Amino acid sequence: MKNKSKYLADLFIGQSTVFIDVIQRIDKIAEFSVPVFVYGETGTGKELCAQAIHNLSRRSNKPFVAINCGSIPDTLIENELFGHVKGAYTDAQSNSGGVIAHADGGTLFLDEVDTLSQKGQVSLLRFIQEKEYKPLGTNQPFHSDVRIICATNADILSKINTGEFRQDLFFRLNIMDVHLPPLRDRGQDIELLAEYFINKHCDVYNIPGKTIHPDALKNLQRYSWPGNVRELEHALLKEILLADTPTLYLNNLESQYTKQQQDLAQMKPLFDLDFREAKEKTVMSFEKNYLDNMMKKTAGNVTKAAELAGTERRAFGKLLKKHGLIRSYYASFAC
Numbered sequence: 001m002k003n004k005s006k007y008l009a010d011l012f013i014g015q016s017t018v019f020i021d022v023i024q025r026i027d028k029i030a031e032f033s034v035p036v037f038v039y040g041e042t043g044t045g046k047e048l049c050a051q052a053i054h055n056l057s058r059r060s061n062k063p064f065v066a067i068n069c070g071s072i073p074d075t076l077i078e079n080e081l082f083g084h085v086k087g088a089y090t091d092a093q094s095n096s097g098g099v100i101a102h103a104d105g106g107t108l109f110l111d112e113v114d115t116l117s118q119k120g121q122v123s124l125l126r127f128i129q130e131k132e133y134k135p136l137g138t139n140q141p142f143h144s145d146v147r148i149i150c151a152t153n154a155d156i157l158s159k160i161n162t163g164e165f166r167q168d169l170f171f172r173l174n175i176m177d178v179h180l181p182p183l184r185d186r187g188q189d190i191e192l193l194a195e196y197f198i199n200k201h202c203d204v205y206n207i208p209g210k211t212i213h214p215d216a217l218k219n220l221q222r223y224s225w226p227g228n229v230r231e232l233e234h235a236l237l238k239e240i241l242l243a244d245t246p247t248l249y250l251n252n253l254e255s256q257y258t259k260q261q262q263d264l265a266q267m268k269p270l271f272d273l274d275f276r277e278a279k280e281k282t283v284m285s286f287e288k289n290y291l292d293n294m295m296k297k298t299a300g301n302v303t304k305a306a307e308l309a310g311t312e313r314r315a316f317g318k319l320l321k322k323h324g325l326i327r328s329y330y331a332s333f334a335c
């Protein structure tokens with residue numbers, strides 16, 4: 001692609017420092033045909049990111065095949081990945097390729113990869129190791145050259161810790177990683193995104209241009225956006241379609257989403273526990289968030305992180321272990 005930077009800037013709206021770092025990272029890693037693991041809360045743009053990596057790579061004229069791992073039942077996973085030959089089972093009336101065959105030469109996007117069943121994880125691991133697969137019903141191996149991009153909005157390290165996700169598979173998929181920041185950490189970008197979505201939807205629905213009232217903008221910037229960019233886009237679309245005036249006041253947002261309400265909602269499950277349990281849960285969650293933050297700040301340098309935290313390195317290391325935090329996971333965070 002001739003003008004990679006323009007393509008990225010047009011696709012990904014945002015100029016906050018955290019977001020620019022991510023865009024530059026996508027730009028850098030796209031051309032190398034290695035697996036990429038994309039992390040981020042729901043609606044932060046993980047699929048957009050996977051598509052961008054594909055479009056910027058030398059594989060762009062080959063297929064981009066996306067599957068949602070959570071939607072495939074365990075019994076069908078091998079069929080979905082590897083396909084089958086005629087007669088492999090009662091309903092198999094002809095040969096049918098799986099996603100690995102369809103994505104040959106291109107990119108296979110495994111969305112919600114953390115939901116892949118144990119059987120699916122083993123099958124995928126075998127394919128990655130051997131670069132070959134056997135469709136159901138035959139012993140003949142086939143070769144497919146696919147670049148795998150995975151995404152998750154789950155806490156994958158906890159899942160590795162509990163044995164739900166295989167560590168050996170994780171290390172093979174997590175060669176390059178991209179962490180999309182939640183919208184609440186990109187306060188500066190909200191105005192830009194809001195303008196972008198307002199123009200886009202006014203165009204699509206042929207509605208005269210609208211602007212946001214400054215107070216409404218402040219509310220947008222205060223809200224924590226659990227559904228991230230998707231939630232912002234939908235909130236604005238609703239307002240654009242319903243508002244009778246050229247100015248958007250977003251009164252609904254104001255009443256629905258005050259900061260206090262969100263904090264209360266987050267704490268509510270704790271109020272159902274006894275005091276000791278509630279305190280224990282809060283401390284555990286604080287510890288994990290605190291460690292996670294320090295590790296991100298220091299790009300996984302345990303000595304530096306312990307120093308920042310004012311604790312001994314050994315004690316800090318013990319805490320990391322207790323919470324199942326893996327040092328290498330943080331290596332790509334900018335210090």
Ligand SMILES: Nc1ncnc2c1ncn2[C@@H]1O[C@H](COP(=O)(O)OP(=O)(O)OP(=O)(O)O)[C@@H](O)[C@H]1O
Nearest residue numbers: 011012013041042043044045046047048153229230
């Ligand atoms: N920075 C951005 N600029 C413009 N649009 C964006 C940006 N980030 C996300 N979007 C848009 O927000 C919507 C959600 O993005 P996407 O589907 O990629 O999120 P996701 O992280 O895959 O979410 P989920 O985990 O729920 O599947 C899409 O319509 C996407 O085009």
Ligand SMILES: [Mg+2]
Nearest residue numbers: 046047111151
């Ligand atoms: Mg998605």
